[in-house]
Amino acid sequence: MDYGLAHYGPTHAALQRALLRPHHNEWCHFCPPSLDGNGAAMARSGQYTPPTTSEEHDQSQHSQQPPRSRRGSLIACAQPGWETPVCCAGCHDGQVTFCRKMPNIKVFSGSSHCDLAQKVVDRLGIELGKVVLKKFSNQETCVEVGESVRGEDVYIIQSGCGEVNDNLMELLIMINACKIASASRVTAVIPCFPYARQDKKDKSRAPISAKLVANMLSVAGADHIITMDLHASQIQGFFDIPVDNLYAEPAVLKWVRENIPEWRNSIIVSPDAGGAKRVTAIADRLNVEFALIHKERKKANEVASMVLVGDVKDRVAILVDDMADTCGTIVHAADKLMEAGASKVYAILTHGIFSGPAISRINNACFEAVVVTNTIPQDQHMKECSKIQCIDVSMILAEAIRRTHNGESVSYLFSHVPM
Structure with missing residues (x-):
């Protein structure tokens, strides 16, 4: 796998090996110098000599640590395949961690809340997927996914607001379009769940519409649901697929x-x-x-x-x-x-x-x-x-997507606001 380090030459092969060493589900904060100028210059000039084995890495006194940014700051990275440095808040006193870009993920937005979707992808450091949403002359919803989703982990952000029925139908069609286009997993991110107040029979012959919506999402092809502050927590039990109910x-x-x-x-x-x-x-x-x-x-x-x-x-x-x-x-x-x-x-x-x-x-x-x-x-x-x-709350939704994509627990978000 190419991590954009080939031009550093064979003498820095150990650096490339070190980059692959996982650290708290992220790439190691010590091994790579900053790849955005100063660090690259250090590597080319030989001022930074990486450990040649993992044992030397473990025993190093960090005497040749690369330049660090302040806690949580972002440094532009010129190398392909790498995100900006981020702070691993849980370890090493806020030292800089380098993260590889999120592979095999696509995030699409429905028409209900494009601003929130844009904030989420900006937080993730990726682009919104290309999709055309329109209506035929008879007001039927038409969805055209503008890029390949084969084998991708797809997230569709659509809130249950505004024209609720149209937005729900749009979400169902988007889910189905991605599913039959061979997406590996389709997650519906529904910040405000539609029909959540119709969660029980409160009078004779009343429908349980929240259950119907759950069935429709599953039949459309959704593999996972991310939502926030469900009106009634028992709605999670209406699904036969995983549901993450986040809290504000x-x-x-x-x-x-x-x-x-x-x-x-x-x-x-x-x-x-x-x-x-x-x-x-x-x-x-x-x-x-x-x-x-x-x-x-x-x-x-x-x-x-x-x-x-x-x-x-x-x-x-x-x-x-x-x-x-x-x-x-x-x-x-x-x-x-x-x-x-x-x-x-x-x-x-x-x-x-x-x-x-x-x-x-x-x-x-x-x-x-x-x-x-x-x-x-x-x-x-x-x-x-x-x-x-x-x-x-875009940072909560973005972190839930990141953790879901990486197979990490989202329970941290139940009591903390990601920075």
Whole structure:
């Protein structure tokens, strides 16, 4: 395999062997000098003499270490087959690690959230795959994959937002197109899972549409699903293929600590009983208390009243939920918290759908800020409402793709935000 080192000559064959030595699932940080100028000059001039055997490598005192970048910085690499140096955060005190480019991977984007897909591939250091998405005159969806995917590990990013039905059909056709074109594996990356609220029979003859969507994805040819903050965790059980349900919680915790000065005097509030588990997990991580708003219906046909369970007086109340659509629930919850004596009210939501009167309700509500992630496009919403702020989760999705492609565990992402 050619790693772009042939022009260094046979005297540096040991350097090429050293590059192949794995280190924490990455290439060794010590053996290669920086290949982007200074290091290449060192290798050509003989100032850097690599170990000739793996034993010498292990026994070396690192007296001839190559130049390092600062922790986490990126240096352009002129040699083919090599990524920029990155920091291996888990070992050797942040010394530079050189990573080979990700082989046999293709990432495509549907039309629902191209901006998020671009951020993901920028994070991975690769290009978006070429695909043409259009409609015939009768509004049937047409997909044309513009490059070979034979034997490739394919990831298709499509969120369940906007024109949900059209985007879902587009995703299914893209999956099938890649599968019948001999892709080795097709992973659907669905940041906001469509039809997730239809996860059970809540009344007679009601469909379980989330299960139907799971079946459709499997039949289309998906081998794996990556999603974020499913409305109901049992949706994972609707699939017969692996499902990685990522959490926005680490990014939320980071935002709270960095943007709410009084977070130590805060209380995490769930706007309904169904979110109790979610808010208790966040409250435990922040070492603060939690509260719950219970909707109580005393008589048939009577409007539900809200009962606050917990003391929020003179505290910063942080409402946390997985999604907000028309925002009626969180706005009423915010009013209830202010009536109970909360000093400020924030709302943090993973999926900000914001349909119908949602924006006007937020503008007129008592929120300090309504914080959402970019699993759904938020640029237009942020223009219409200054209270809406956005947390970027592209780094979580990108790292999940990288770890999946390399056969690594993704459980690290359940409690950490990749840098």
